Amino acid sequence: MNLQWYPGHMAKAKRMMQENIKLVDVIIELVDARIPLSSKNPDIDSLAGNKSRVILLNKYDMADMRYTNAWKAYFETKGYYVTLVNSRNGNGVKQVKDVVNKACEAKIERDRKRGILNRPVRAMVVGIPNVGKSTFINSFVGKATAKTGNKPGVTKGKQWIRLNKNIELLDTPGILWPKFEDQAVGLRLAMIGSINDNIINTTELACELILFLSNYYKDSLKDRYGLETLEVLENLESAEHVLKQIAIKRASLLKGGEPDIDKAANYVIDDFRNVRLGNITLEFPESLEELKE
Ligand code: G4P
Known part of the structure; x- marks a missing residue:
């Protein structure tokens, strides 16, 4: 089985990710609740450094709730803040703001001690293709309007979306590549339809x-x-x-x-x-x- 994903894509995706990660406080990573590990690329852990981490178990409407709850607990023991979302109909999307704030509590406290008050936390969405990043961003952003970031330290051309007074979101998601060298992973990705059906x-x-x-x-x-x-x-x-x-x-x-x-x-x-x-x-x-x- 063969994924249509080439070294050139990967290198570019990785470069963009490294650049964008520098700009944010928290990484919101989407995984597919039906295959939470196979839809996750562990490379993000080293790219993320010490940024706050949120995992969204997306498409939980399709997964088995017994295991979705177990996966939530699993990722929490690994230090992630975790919540369940159905980006398609919006279930659980509202709670993401609270989870992001929680994940950033320590940073907000550090800022406060340094006399920096009310600085919004900056977030970006990442995930493998087809995991639901665009659908989630649309649902999460809702009626919020995009604003061009013209603040110091913000690369020109990046769009930040102000969600509320506490959170700004980078409008373009980071694309992670799947762990396609692992056959079992490839098989699961194919089962959920994330690999082109013509090549399987x-x-x-x-x-x-x-x-x-x-x-x-x-x-x-x-x-x-x-x-x-x-x-x-x-x-x-x-x-x-x-x-x-x-x-x-x-x-x-x-x-x-x-x-x-x-x-x-x-x-x-x-x-x-x-x-x-x-x-x-x-x-x-x-x-x-x-x-x-
Ligand atoms: P991406 O940006 O990560 O590549 O993913 P994208 O948002 O394009 O979503 C991929 C597919 O997954 C879309 O379906 C989308 O509707 C669906 N999806 C996203 N989140 C959820 C969810 O929480 N639950 C369910 N059931 N589906 C979800 P599609 O069939 O490719 O497009 P469409 O028919 O919805 O337009």
Whole structure:
């Protein structure tokens, strides 16, 4: 599997990020609640230095709440301020201002001691492609108006959006590259649709998804496709067998009457991405593996 992301892109994204990080007090990092680790690039940690850190578990409307709460706790133990958002309908977006203020409390206190009062904190949004950065920024900013930053220390051309008297947001998000050297990560990114579908094998992807679902969300799979029985699967071959059963149930047959597994694969992937299999999280903090159904 291959991501369309080249060294040139990465170097440029990294340079811009380094430049912008210097200008802000707090980094608001979006991750996808269905794959909070696979949608996070750890390089941001070294780029961020000692800036305050906020993580938004975005698209939580699509993820499994049991695990989303566990991920929130996980990131909090790592020192992040964390909250859940659905940028598409705005749920949770209002709370982000409070979380940003909390994350910056120490800085505000330091400023106060130095006699600097009411200086707004500056924030920027970062995340991998398709994680919801633009949607979030639109929802977060709402009716606030963009103002060109003409203050000392602000690079010319950067737009700061004044959200309220406490927070200014850089209008353009920082783009992080995914950890695509890790195959398991690539697979999860492909499952949620963050990798161009033309460069992946959908049938193989559907088999991987079925394999996972049979372990963690067996009933969702069984109910959606009316399968009489479903074992916890152990390999891709048995997942392909399930795909055949799904094709038969859906009357997706090739000319000779053979089950059309490619078509069934498309159903499964499409159903998953559109939450028709229910709210599903594809990876868990290690301590939660035992929650298997
Ligand atoms: P990016 O800037 O990080 O690249 O991501 P972008 O905002 O373009 O969002 C990518 C897709 O994710 C969009 O869907 C967007 O609507 C969707 N999205 C963002 N946040 C959420 C969320 O919290 N929940 C859900 N369910 N979806 C979210 P799209 O299908 O590409 O576009 P559109 O049909 O919404 O226009």
